[in-house]
Amino acid sequence: MAVSKHTTDKVKDRMDIEEVISDYVPLKKKGQNLWACCPFHGEKTPSFSVSPAKQIYKCFGCGKAGDPIQFIMDIEGIGFQEAIRHLAGKYGIEVEEDETQTPEQEQAQNERESLLIALGFARDFFVKNLQTDEGKSIGLSYFKERGFTPAIIEKFDLGYALEGWDNLLNSAKKAGFQEDVLLKAGLILEKEGDPSRRYDRFRNRVIFTIHNISGKPIAFGARILTKDKNQPKYINSPETPVYHKSDVLYGMFQAKKAIREKDNCYLVEGYTDVISMHLSGIENVVASSGTSLTEGQIKLIKRFTDQVTVLYDGDAAGIKASLRGIDLLLEGGLTVKAVVFPDGEDPDSYSRKVGSQAFQNYLQENAKDFIGFKINLYKDEFQRDPIRKAEVIREVVQSIAKIPDPIIRSVYAKEASGFLDIEEGIVYAEVNKILLKNQRDQFRKIQETPLEAAPIEEFFPVEKEGFSVSEALRLQERELIRLLLNYGLQQLGDEELNLCQYLLSETEELAFENPLYAKILKMFRENLNKGVIVDSDYFLGIQDREIRDEVIDLITPRREASVHWTEKFQILIPREDDDLTLTSYKSILRLKRKFVRRMMEEAIQKIKNAEVEKLSDDQIIELQEIFLGLKQVQMDIDRELGIVIG
Structure with a gap:
């Protein structure tokens, strides 16, 4: 059913554009307006303007514009009705339904909203399963073993998928959900060769709920607890109209406020790393969920801070394999630091091993900027081999060249010359070579549009202007x-x-x-x-x-x-x-x-x-x-x- 006009009017009277947008991006006052880097496209210089007096926003880069309701629709990718419900929840306004809506209008639900409702049902189903005998003995037992408290389990909507082929499917059908909606939401699968036979995607696994930025469930990660070589350790929801893995970071909904307050985002790999850090009192943490970092995820971080600290497991080979992520962060205009844990440790295991305070101290004392971190990683190699040192210098210089801010770039160039014991001018020269090459490559990609000659006025002179x-x-x-x-x-x-x-x-x-x-x-x-x-x-x-x-x-x-x-x-x-x-x-x-x-x-x-x-x-x-x-x-x-x- 549709939200009533009375509720919509109350939301419009109560909403404040600064409060709404500051949940997603940090705003800075300049003149009469507030400014930020646009959350809808990548940029390094703020062109996103917010007018508290007029209650509107406008990006002069990509052209996005509107009021608080339109902002929620654009940022969350939802319809008008869902945006009103979102804002009503933010301001504690009771939602009244429009009783005059026709049955046809009720059936014409937006597909996205239908999927979100189905995913919300699945979240509740998995959470409630922890209270069943099977859920207590397997799922809840596992969480307690990891030290997860009831408050943390509730905070992250942790759950359990029962053993069996169609527990969720049958419960959802009884609640009135259509199988096609469950299929589109990634909650059920079709048997290969027999589309009529459908079954649960998640079975006999603990469930990690993945939320969007406003806290709605959009996907799930599921971990198996038995040692079955024929089954992957983790399975995840597929791409759906509401879930695009490359634009989502696990824990961002729970972390966004702390990230803004601390002006720093810890970046880890897995679900349990995020939860363990919350248990240690560190809430400004998100996970890439085991995938390579993407441009969309970097933009998501940049909405809330320009500072990122990447946490690496104590595995040198694994660190070297994932260094490309640092270059992507630098290219995205973020300031990057890194922390490496002792051999064999990860954020989850180390936080449980040393305790909350010692873990926090370790992060503060061992955070190094990316230059020192990268050089230290290869130190033993290039001390024995001059040729390898030259290769490391080139790798470090290539990372520096990805930094868009010229002042920060020059600071790092100077720092690198000291770490590597090389003349500062050589570092600058190499950085400039890379920048010049990049500019030439970009220039070649630009297709020049031939300018049409202005018509020659044969009879009477008409002055030429810059436009037709x-x-x-x-x-x-x-x-x-x-x-x-x-x-x-x-x-x-x-x-x-x-x-x-x-x-x-x-x-x-x-x-x-x-x-x-x-x-x-x-x-x-x-x-x-x-x-x-x-x-x-x-x-x-x-x-x-x-x-x-x-x-x-x-x-x-x-x-x-x-x-x-x-x-x-x-x-x-x-x-x-x-x-x-x-x-x-x-x-x-x-x-x-x-x-x-x-x-x-x-x-x-x-x-x-x-x-x-x-x-x-x-x-x-x-x-x-x-x-x-x-x-x-x-x-x-x-x-x-x-x-x-x-």
């Missing part, structure tokens, strides 16, 4: 809509009209070329005819996503002048709203100038095609006169705007 006439006109239409949205309600000097009334009256006979801007202008005009002057809030509340996104783009400033220019240096910076009368007047002149230029271009094309169109001499002369008249109008506008054209 149509593009220039579109930009000027956009500028007029921007003024309407930002200043439409403001009075123009001593006049008894506001900016909206003035701009609409001056554009009454102009037909906007861009369909989106024409649509927005029409909505302004329709409301004004009813005696209502609307502003940006009106457009942010409509259902048209295309209009909402464009309005957010137009009302979100890309840059703000620092207050220090005025407060500290007494430098006054002129603003466009200092004199809105002049600003709006010039905007209208520029728009009309673009319309005149388009009409001039149309006249020129008709003159050029006179022979094809079989125009008479009188018709050609008439077109020439029209062009000259338009040219005079343009010159008058140019003079008013102060434009000088040679």
Whole structure:
């Protein structure tokens, strides 16, 4: 059933965009707005702007924009109804269902939401199994043996899958779930060669629930406890519409708050490593779940911190095999440290061996930056072999070259020269060689689009601009809509009209070329005819996503002048709203100038095609006169705007 309008309105009244977005990315104040690196695409310089005053966000890199509800829909990949439920849960608002929903609408559930509901049922089923006789003797016994407390078991939704082919399948069917939904969620399998026979994916195993960033179950990992050579130790959920392994880190939901507070993320390999560290009082930890680190996982970490400490088992061969992960972290703009445990130990075993406090002390005392860590790893090898030392130097230099920040890159280059006992200039030279090669490789990949030559005006000179006439006109239409949205309600000097009334009256006979801007202008005009002057809030509340996104783009400033220019240096910076009368007047002149230029271009094309169109001499002369008249109008506008054209 759908969430009632009353609940939706309560959520909209209560939600705060800063509170919602700061659950996912750290926000920093700059001017009137808050800024962060965009959570929707990889970037190193923040271009994601959040306006607490307008309750909107806008990324100037990828174009994502919206309000708190849209942010939850985008970041979680869920529908509007599920986003409202998510925010209602965040703010403790009771969800009321809409009783007027038809049976057809109830059946038309979003597939993603259906899968999440099924996965939530499976989570509860596995958790409850720990209280059965089989679950207590096998699953709960195993967890207790590992030292997992009841609080930890509850915190991570640990469970147990009963022995048998269809325990979950039968329970889910009794609860009303369709087999196809369970199949899409990765909870059941089809017998090869006989699709009609279906059975549980997870059987006779302890269950580790994998959550998304908001805490909903999206997948499961299952460990077998018997020594069966025919069975893998771990099996995991397959890729589904709600679970993409390369974008998920185990424990991120439980860790995100601590990661932000500590400004550091510990990265381990397995489920039990994460849980053991929580038992030791360290909550800012996530696991790659035994897979190679991916770009999506790195972006997920970067939402919450720029600092990563990778924890390695005491196995030199295994460490060397996984060093590529450090290079990926560096390339992603993260600062990387590493900790190696004694031989034969991992975070799980070592924390249980030495206790919580000693384990925390060990992490703090043994964390080394990646340069020292990497060099120390190969120290014994290159001390005996000069050729190997040269190879290690190249490997270290290649890692340094992956760091996007030039200042951090230079600091590490200097540090590496000291560790490796090599001239600093040589390290810089090698780093620059790699950077130059990378730039050349990227340049080769860029396909140059040949620029079309501008048409030569054979009869009359029309000044060339950076854009085509149509593009220039579109930009000027956009500028007029921007003024309407930002200043439409403001009075123009001593006049008894506001900016909206003035701009609409001056554009009454102009037909906007861009369909989106024409649509927005029409909505302004329709409301004004009813005696209502609307502003940006009106457009942010409509259902048209295309209009909402464009309005957010137009009302979100890309840059703000620092207050220090005025407060500290007494430098006054002129603003466009200092004199809105002049600003709006010039905007209208520029728009009309673009319309005149388009009409001039149309006249020129008709003159050029006179022979094809079989125009008479009188018709050609008439077109020439029209062009000259338009040219005079343009010159008058140019003079008013102060434009000088040679």
